[in-house]
Amino acid sequence: MIGVRLYLAQRISAMIMAPLVLIHLVTIIYAVQGGLDAAEILSRTRGSVVWGALYALFVLTVSVHAAIGLRVVSHEWLKLRGTGLDVLTWVVGLGLMLLGGRAVVAVIM
Amino acid sequence: MARRLGLHQEVLQVNVWRGNASGGKHCHYEVPSLESQTILDVVTWIQRNLDPKLSYRFACRVGMCGTCAMMVNGKPRWTCRTHVRKVLDNNTLTIEPLRNLPVIKDLACDMSEFFDKWDRAQGRFHPSKTRSDDVVRIPPTSVHRTQVDAAIECINCAICYAACDVVQWNPDYLGPAALNRAWTLVNDVRDNNQTVRLRAVSSDAGCHNCHSHQSCTTYCPNEINPTASIAGLKRATAKATLSGKI
Numbered sequence: 001m002i003g004v005r006l007y008l009a010q011r012i013s014a015m016i017m018a019p020l021v022l023i024h025l026v027t028i029i030y031a032v033q034g035g036l037d038a039a040e041i042l043s044r045t046r047g048s049v050v051w052g053a054l055y056a057l058f059v060l061t062v063s064v065h066a067a068i069g070l071r072v073v074s075h076e077w078l079k080l081r082g083t084g085l086d087v088l089t090w091v092v093g094l095g096l097m098l099l100g101g102r103a104v105v106a107v108i109m
Numbered sequence: 110m111a112r113r114l115g116l117h118q119e120v121l122q123v124n125v126w127r128g129n130a131s132g133g134k135h136c137h138y139e140v141p142s143l144e145s146q147t148i149l150d151v152v153t154w155i156q157r158n159l160d161p162k163l164s165y166r167f168a169c170r171v172g173m174c175g176t177c178a179m180m181v182n183g184k185p186r187w188t189c190r191t192h193v194r195k196v197l198d199n200n201t202l203t204i205e206p207l208r209n210l211p212v213i214k215d216l217a218c219d220m221s222e223f224f225d226k227w228d229r230a231q232g233r234f235h236p237s238k239t240r241s242d243d244v245v246r247i248p249p250t251s252v253h254r255t256q257v258d259a260a261i262e263c264i265n266c267a268i269c270y271a272a273c274d275v276v277q278w279n280p281d282y283l284g285p286a287a288l289n290r291a292w293t294l295v296n297d298v299r300d301n302n303q304t305v306r307l308r309a310v311s312s313d314a315g316c317h318n319c320h321s322h323q324s325c326t327t328y329c330p331n332e333i334n335p336t337a338s339i340a341g342l343k344r345a346t347a348k349a350t351l352s353g354k355i
Binding site for chain 2: 003004011
């Protein structure tokens with residue numbers, strides 16, 4: 001159900017996500033120390049290439065990682081096989097990429 | 110039966126699964142409790158004294174052949190080396206055929222798929238030398254040899270296979286025994302088929318489906334660690350993939 005390529009994709013995406021999650025958590029904890037509202041957050045993130053790249057990478061890795069993880073769970077627990085399993089993997093991956101990409105655009109542009 | 114065994118004889122309450130591929134049920138027996146009694150002794154006593162139609166499989170009786178494995182109180186065990194007093198639960202034993210394998214009759218399972226998976230994992234040695242060549246000298250302390258010191262002791266009892274949840278969820282999964290065997294050959298410098306083997310264990314049913322639950326390691330009667338062997342295969346296949354070899 002997963003071969004070496006999907007295994008590598010999931011492990012590598014996890015390795016990329018780990019520091020990104022830490023950066024995200026540390027930043028929000030630091031940024032809200034003195035109180036912060038949505039308008040202030042947007043004023044800092046809009047037009048920022050760095051935040052845009054960081055969250056775009058995060059969305060990409062989450063999409064890959066979650067799609068493969070749900071593929072495994074669906075195969076083992078819901079007994080999905082063959083084309084159905086492939087379709088589910090792609091729908092989850094592309095869906096997360098679309099929704100996450102939309103959120104990144106909203107925060108950056 | 111308790112009366113037949115004598116007033117002062119302690120009696121074990123034993124439930125044995127009886128049936129075939131189309132279904133079955135547990136049958137209850139009372140068996141005299143004896144000193145140093147093994148589960149295989151219990152099953153043999155039932156067959157010789159109570160029900161000669163009971164089917165089960167054994168050969169060496171000393172933990173070498175890997176033939177007599179069964180589920181005992183829900184856990185896979187080599188029955189010839191499992192003492193009753195160590196696994197008895199409320200004076201009761203429940204003995205069933207190995208999990209994850211099709212039943213032929215009663216406690217005897219069909220091992221065909223188990224060994225077919227060895228073949229699918231390229232668990233066969235492919236020599237790189239002929240009889241005219243010198244014998245390859247492998248230092249006992251070499252890295253490849255020490256990595257499989259334990260793994261080569263596998264007796265093919267299928268206990269790890271019965272213990273594996275991934276096999277239950279995904280019947281195509283090659284399983285811990287076949288992958289452990291492949292790992293011993295990946296480390297065999299005399300073997301000439303490594304690329305094909307690494308491809309075989311990287312398939313959709315291969316080593317990357319292992320969740321490292323370590324049930325195989327927990328129940329292996331020879332204290333082998335198939336999870337570590339599978340982790341070795343994951344590393345070897347990842348390196349081979351990233352370097353474009355497979």
